[in-house]
Amino acid sequence: MASKHDHSHAIEEVARQLPSDELLCDLGDLFKLFGDTTRIKILYSLFESELCVCAIAELLKMEQSAISHQLKILKEAKLVGSRRSGKLNIYYLADDHVRAIIGQGFEHLTEDEK
């Protein structure tokens, strides 16, 4: 069975090397986090220094609520962390992988302008 022409052996070979469905889904979900301009900007903003919510909102010229929503998503994914300082909630990058991943994407974009 399978289709008309037979490449079942090749398929099995590839299938064997393919990570589990769950891992591949997690991988997709991870990249989904980076796949939004606002979130990318937030993460990038936190590259150099931690920032409070309203500073990020000002920086990106967006409503505080929008930033807050995205920060929540990033925090649930453990890409950022936060701490209180008086009235301010200060957010910071929680993981150095964030820099590595964005860095790779950056390289891809800047290297091959042909």
Next chain:
Amino acid sequence: MASKHDHSHAIEEVARQLPSDELLCDLGDLFKLFGDTTRIKILYSLFESELCVCAIAELLKMEQSAISHQLKILKEAKLVGSRRSGKLNIYYLADDHVRAIIGQGFEHLTEDEK
């Protein structure tokens, strides 16, 4: 101007180091490509060897049409390329950055299981 408490100096500092809006958008668009389970699976399938459309469809147990749509997106983004071989259209990874980016994401997922 600005908000009630003043962090304009910090904001300007960060803003100076922030890449252009256009680049950040491109970055988001790039990661968006990886942010879909089907596309991740397709790309991963092509890690080891090039494959024709129907082989990918079989491998992922999905309709050929769905695969074809996603391949088109990946090709427009120049992440994959294709060549004809008889009746078959064979797709392959067009860029080694794809491996690097997915590899980074993979590392993030596998390293920190706490």
Next chain:
DNA sequence: CTATCATATGAACAGTCATTCAGATGAACG
């Protein structure tokens, strides 16, 4: 305690997007 500032939250809306279905294209082969 009350007013105020920073932030969080929930519902609603709009836009995006992946999949499906039906049909078109295009190469190979008799």
Next chain:
DNA sequence: CGTTCATCTGAATGACTGTTCATATGATAG
């Protein structure tokens, strides 16, 4: 040519998701 197989394409649909608006929470200062 006409058929067959592999692939592509476009429209339609349903699901998802980012933003906004209005409001709630929570901490601080007076």
